[in-house]
Amino acid sequence: MAKILVVDDSSTVRDEVAGFLAKNGLDVATAIDGKDGLTKLKTDSNIKLIVSDVNMPNMDGLTMVEKIRGELANKTVNVIMLTTESSPAMKERGKAAGVKGWIVKPFKGDAVLETFRKLAG
């Protein structure tokens, strides 16, 4: 079953987003930062969509995406950023790195659930 990986250093956000997705019948995993996200992605081929914060310790979300596309050569997993960052420059960097979409926090699950389902395949 396709799985969604929620990457955020805040347990409040991880619980909120992962809890919402699980309640709506989606298979969910979580990671606490970009580094952890990379590790989880390497070891779980069911992950088809990543919902990630940008500002995190150890490895930020955009660096994680750059490594997914570069080092891991994974061009298929979809990545959505869920962040307080909304500057066009930051979004451009995300787009260039291969991010599929951008959500400015706070998370409103109902508004994005169907798109998440489609992106998770």
Place this chain on the structure above:
Amino acid sequence: MNTTKPVSKVLLVDDSPAHTEALKPFFDEHNLIALKVRDSGRLTTVLRTNIDLGGVLLADDYGGSIEQAAIVAARINALRPELPIILRRSGNATTPALAQALQSIVCASFDAADLSTLRTAVDQYIFSLDFPNALVRGIAEITEARLGALFDGVTVRRDTPSVVRDRIIFGEVFSLIPLEGSWCRGYMLMQTKEEPLLAMIERERVANDGGADAAQACFRDLNSLLGELTNLIWGAFKDRFLAQPGARAASQAQVPLLVNHKHRYISFGSDNPQLCFQYLLKHAASGQSVAIDQRFVFSLNWSPEDFSENTVDIDDLVESGELDLF
């Protein structure tokens, strides 16, 4: 009182009813809130319990003589050296030694017959930073919107923002995040008490997850919530006030922050006043409430002449959560 400007609380250490009465219009006109110390024996307690003071106004005949006033000034200075002490001169004769001792403690003095020197001292030592109205209003709007979305059914009340010169930590837990822009550099603090916020988290969990099965909230849940709240406000602050294209901090200078746990004291390495907001979250149905204290400390750079605001409608800011697909 100018209601668009921050206020500042000053401790009025003056036992002359006539003078304190005469100063009232001045306080109103200059956005000062006077806290009177009625009993000199309680001065230490008052200084220790009032955590958001902007300064002290001391009469040089407080306690009956200039010698007594000098002792009080020394006590205040020993307890709260960060608070500017402004002295009201009564015209009583003093010895050169005593005058010099007082001079080394107080930052300015004034004569009740000429309040222009008091005005200058207040501007120089209490309201020494001019916070743009748009900044003060914007911070309040950003924060109230995010606090209101924190829990179901809460209302948010905000006190008039204040300028604070003391360094005392409020509550039991605080978050700290740097603010880096071309016109300002410093920090935002969000401070609160543990038990009332935990109670709100607990109530929300029970309401959402269903009765007794809900996991009990612990301090880590509170830490995480406060961290995320800080993150949300920080993001909105950046969008609104630090979003100039190509804006970069002019300097990368840093100074150590000092936290003294025992004395509940935090120093940012600068004497700059802090801009303080107090919010009260209230859940009407349960009667629960929690106070959130928010402070802005622009300790590394403050150039309000370069201040700019990204005038995105506040409703657009609140209506986040939409997916922008590339």
